[in-house]
Amino acid sequence: MPLIRVRPHRLALLLAAIRSIAAIGPIAAIGLIEPASAQMRxxxxxxRALAATPDGARAISGSFDQSAILWSIETGAATQVLRFHEGAVNAVAVLPEGRFATGGEDGRIALWQPGEADPIRVFQDHAGPVVGLAVSPDGLGLASASWDGTARLRPVAGGAAIAYDGHKGNVNAVAFLPDGRLVSAGYDATLRIWPRAGEDEPARIVTLPSPLNTVAAARDGEIVTAGADSVLRILRPDGSVRVALELAPNPVIAVALSPDGTRIAAATIGGAVAVVDRASAKSVFNLVGPGLPVWSLAFRSDAELVTGGGDRMIRRWDMRNGEPIGSLAMARPQDELARFAGEPGAAVFQACAACHSLTPDGGNRAGPTLSGVFGRRIATAEGYRFSEALRKLDIVWNAETIAKLFEVGPSRYTPGTKMPDQTVNSAADREALVRFLEKATQTP
Structure with missing residues (x-):
């Protein structure tokens, strides 16, 4: 399978799902982000998502931590943190007139004006997570891909959305051809080229050998797509495959085209980024990072690429030689469990570590920090956006309630949670987990 319908903000489970297809603290204080840095922290x-403005001055990023951040690329400084979505921010886009769009696990799409604390417009026409966004060539339309099985197109100014039905499963990506037609790529291993609004003709369906995770379109009408089988395919405007380039061994998660259309960047779950000359379909070089998944990328200009990864960082790369711009921090995120090596409860908690930190410094991730969780009422961790359903529950976290959570499962014990429905079946393992958390989450 490709990216299956699991909660995309749960990194550990999502990684496992993508591997199976052979084919997540509050935001750090802005003052802690080093200016003039080649890495944006x-x-x-x-x-999970990246987009750069046409002038290359700014970027917007979306994360499994439920936030989007606006950046000054040159200084490496965050200029604004955008909080709205109840779940991972899976998709971002740059709109005309300096505005931005974000799409989330909650199925909503928000339009933002820099400097405004709240969205200026919200679209809620999807019934599942939004995982891809694209802006029409004239800047008037915003398309989205969703795990509800549809792609949709709506006017940026507001109005009814057009639903494009036909995919058999998750729609993972959308892009626009230069003539305004929409292209969608999905779980069902099909790429679909849809007619323009008002045209009475069927979609052109291109069936490929593997589930598709990503798609991009060039100004000359060529289409670039890739997915589970690690093959980058370049299609002619009529949908026929011009070339298939093997990028094994890892599934391709994202692709981007340089502004002049001559180069393709393809990011993989294994952490490498292949840069390919589009005309010859020859690899130019590979960008080598810390070995964690590269979830997103965007060209700042023909000479520079920015990438977003599993280590929560955004990096800049020189497209003239494939080298990092500035020093390349290669360290992985700090292992909070190292000091608990050998403890049975720490081993049980390992599956939770990608989404929950244990200390105040770790902050909120895809899920809220567990620092100080004992004695804390549910849905009250500072800086985390909880669902309304959780805020209404009358639960205080202690040894008994935490054990019960993992005995019966989150969906039964905390209805409305975004946490995957997982249980710890062994009473001994539950007791070990509770004892570990009681010790590891104590605040100084």
Missing amino acids: GHGGPV
Whole structure:
């Protein structure tokens, strides 16, 4: 399978799902983000989405930590943190007139004006997570891909959305051809080229050998797509495959085209980024990072690429030689469990570590920090956006309630949670987990 319908903000489970297809603290204080840095630090979870403005001055990123951040690329400074979505921010886009769009696990799409604390417009026409966004060539339309099985197109100014039905499963990505037609790529291993609004003709369906995770379109009408089988495919405007380039061994998660259309960047779950000359379909070089998944990328200009990864960082790369711009921090996120090596409860907690930190410094990630969780009422961790359903529950976390959570499962014990429905079946393992958390989450 490709990216299956699991909660995309749960990194550990999502990684497992993508591997199976052979084919997540508050945001760090802005003052802690180093200016003039080649790496942009600020997210509390993997950087799921990236887009850069046409002038290359700014970028917007979305993360499994439920936030989006606006950046000054040159200084590496965050200029604004955007909080709205109840779940991972899976998709971002740059709109005309300096505005931005974000799409989330909650199925909502928000439009933002820099400097405004709240969205200026919200679209809620999807019934599942939004995982891809694209802006029409004239800047008037905003398309989205969703795990509800549809792609949709609505006017940026507001109005009814057009639903494009036909995919058999998750729609993972959308892009626009230069003539305004929409292209969608999905779980069902099909790429679909849809007619323009008002045209009475069927979609052109291109069936490929593997589930598709990503798609991009060039100004000359060529289409670039990739997914589970690690093959980058370049299609002619009529949908026929011009070339298939093997990028094994890892599934491709994201692709981007340089502004002049001559180069393709393809990011993989294994952490490498292949840069390919589009005309010849030859690899130019590979960008080598810390070995964690590269979830997102965007060209700042023909000469520079920015990438977002599983280590919560955004990096800049020189496209003239494939080298990092500035020093390349290669360290992985600090292992909070190292000091608990050998403890049975720490081993049980390992599956939770990608989404929950244990200390105040760790902050909120895809899930809220567990620092100080004992004695805390549910849905009250500072800086985390909880669902209304959780805020209404009358639960205080202690040894008994935490054990019960993992005995019966989150969906039964805390209805309305975004946490995957997982249980710890062994009473001994539950007791070990509770004892570990009681010790590891104590605040100074």
